[in-house]
Amino acid sequence: MIRRVKRHFEEIIKIKTKPREIALGFAIGTLIEFFVPIPILDIIVALVVASIFERLSKISLFGALLFWNFLITWPLLTLSIKIGNLIFGSENIVRYNIEIFNYAYNFTRRLLVGNIIIGSCLAFISYFAVWFITKKYQEK
Numbered sequence: 686m687i688r689r690v691k692r693h694f695e696e697i698i699k700i701k702t703k704p705r706e707i708a709l710g711f712a713i714g715t716l717i718e719f720f721v722p723i724p725i726l727d728i729i730v731a732l733v734v735a736s737i738f739e740r741l742s743k744i745s746l747f748g749a750l751l752f753w754n755f756l757i758t759w760p761l762l763t764l765s766i767k768i769g770n771l772i773f774g775s776e777n778i779v780r781y782n783i784e785i786f787n788y789a790y791n792f793t794r795r796l797l798v799g800n801i802i803i804g805s806c807l808a809f810i811s812y813f814a815v816w817f818i819t820k821k822y823q824e825k
Contacts, residue, residue: 702742704823708816710742712808714749719804722758745815753807761803768802769795 713734721727731750735743773795 704816704819706740707742707745707819708812710745711749711752711815712812713738713741714746715753715808715811716804717746718750718753718758719761719800719807722762722800724754749811762796762800765799765803766792766795768799769797772798 714731717727717731717734721730727750731746735741735746773791
């Protein structure tokens with residue numbers, strides 16, 4: 686498993702594009718994976734983003750989706766909910782007459798805000814990490 690991931694990153698680094706484009710593709714893929722944590726929907730969103738931005742490295746974009754797959758992302762969902770709980774507390778902002786709507790709204794709100802915070806931080810870190818690694822590797 687570790688060899689497959691390492692080989693995949695070596696293929697991404699060997700791409701003959703600029704380090705900025707590779708790093709940007711990986712960072713946007715990271716954002717997509719955390720903003721849309723549903724396995725098939727994230728691929729559809731990535732295809733739309735890849736078709737809009739031509740200067741983006743498509744291989745690194747989908748490489749990020751593979752790296753941050755649901756096996757890694759799903760354990761971070763509990764952290765997302767904890768972050769959402771810290772921000773929103775236990776008070777319900779909106780009350781519906783049907784109780785299941787109250788639970789769904791409050792859970793989704795906490796999850797999405799936590800995912801946005803975690804995804805943004807990881808995208809920022811991954812951009813510079815991938816840029817630095819790609820720059821060093823292409824200088825060899």
